[in-house]
Amino acid sequence: MRKFLVAALAAAVAVAGFAVISQAGTGEGNTSWDFTLKPNKVKKAASSHSLVFPSKVDDQGTDDPDDDIWTPASKNTISFPKQTSVDTSAMPRGKRPASEVGAGEECPGRGGPGDGGAVVVVGGQPIGSSGQRQGGSKLNATIDAFNKKTTILMIVQPCAPGTGPTSGQDCQPAGDPTTLEGTWSKVTTQPKLAVPTPQSLLAIGVVVERFELTTEKHTKTVKQNGKEVLKSFVFTPEECGGKWKSQDKAAYVDGTSQVIKDSQKCKKPS
Numbered sequence: 124m125r126k127f128l129v130a131a132l133a134a135a136v137a138v139a140g141f142a143v144i145s146q147a148g149t150g151e152g153n154t155s156w157d158f159t160l161k162p163n164k165v166k167k168a169a170s171s172h173s174l175v176f177p178s179k180v181d182d183q184g185t186d187d188p189d190d191d192i193w194t195p196a197s198k199n200t201i202s203f204p205k206q207t208s209v210d211t212s213a214m215p216r217g218k219r220p221a222s223e224v225g226a227g228e229e230c231p232g233r234g235g236p237g238d239g240g241a242v243v244v245v246g247g248q249p250i251g252s253s254g255q256r257q258g259g260s261k262l263n264a265t266i267d268a269f270n271k272k273t274t275i276l277m278i279v280q281p282c283a284p285g286t287g288p289t290s291g292q293d294c295q296p297a298g299d300p301t302t303l304e305g306t307w308s309k310v311t312t313q314p315k316l317a318v319p320t321p322q323s324l325l326a327i328g329v330v331v332e333r334f335e336l337t338t339e340k341h342t343k344t345v346k347q348n349g350k351e352v353l354k355s356f357v358f359t360p361e362e363c364g365g366k367w368k369s370q371d372k373a374a375y376v377d378g379t380s381q382v383i384k385d386s387q388k389c390k391k392p393s
Contacts, residue, residue, distance in 0.1 A: 148384045149383070157172075158369040159173075160359050163387060165361055165362060166359060167358065173335065190258065195330045197375060199374075200371070201315065202372070211356065213355050214270055237339055238265070238266055239336035247330065254376030262284060274307060342355045370383060370384045
């Protein structure tokens with residue numbers, strides 16, 4: 124049973140989607156959303172960092188984690204600040220399907236947009252028929268992101284107990300990695316990344332507690348109409364009104380939903 128849960132972790136841990144950190148926005152049930160673009164100046168090629176706690180938890184008023192009731196997200200939709208842009212053509216794009224990448228095939232073979240880590244809760248007991256879980260054990264996983272034309276692949280490698288992100292110990296792989304895929308939309312006006320949670324994972328009760336991803340700055344210069352043009356995987360917004368606002372819209376297995384908002388201070392052009 125333990126081996127089965129560890130393997131399930133790999134596929135479940137990426138369901139929170141892509142994110143990017145500043146002053147955390149908080150939601151119900153100890154959820155939060157943190158998003159930062161760097162630099163915080165307008166019209167700049169940027170890196171990003173995100174930290175999201177997507178699943179609601181009720182601690183039942185006690186310090187005992189065994190009675191915690193978790194409500195996992197069935198879908199997360201991340202909205203970047205308005206006027207941010209994402210251009211997947213700024214770096215190599217893979218064409219292999221997610222199943223082949225997860226099996227170890229290169230995609231695209233020269234590195235991806237970023238990496239990160241996650242914490243999931245496994246082995247909790249079902250509560251009624253809503254999809255909620257009570258109790259469970261926490262495990263870590265590493266995340267490697269890869270670029271495709273309209274999606275981002277997230278290769279998730281589960282780690283043995285006591286190793287991996289948040290533990291201070293290098294990840295000792297436990298089980299095979301799994302790849303999940305988030306879909307981009309509105310990439311030139313206000314990028315959104317939508318990642319649904321597979322029903323097969325919800326059925327066995329894998330809950331994402333923490334998901335963190337950092338994307339590096341990726342650029343290339345191309346010629347258009349005889350002029351050199353800089354492309355970037357992420358460009359910061361074209362304007363700054365003092366703050367850039369982002370959000371995570373989470374839908375939950377019990378039919379509820381919420382929007383967790385965050386903001387980052389930005390600098391106006393001098």
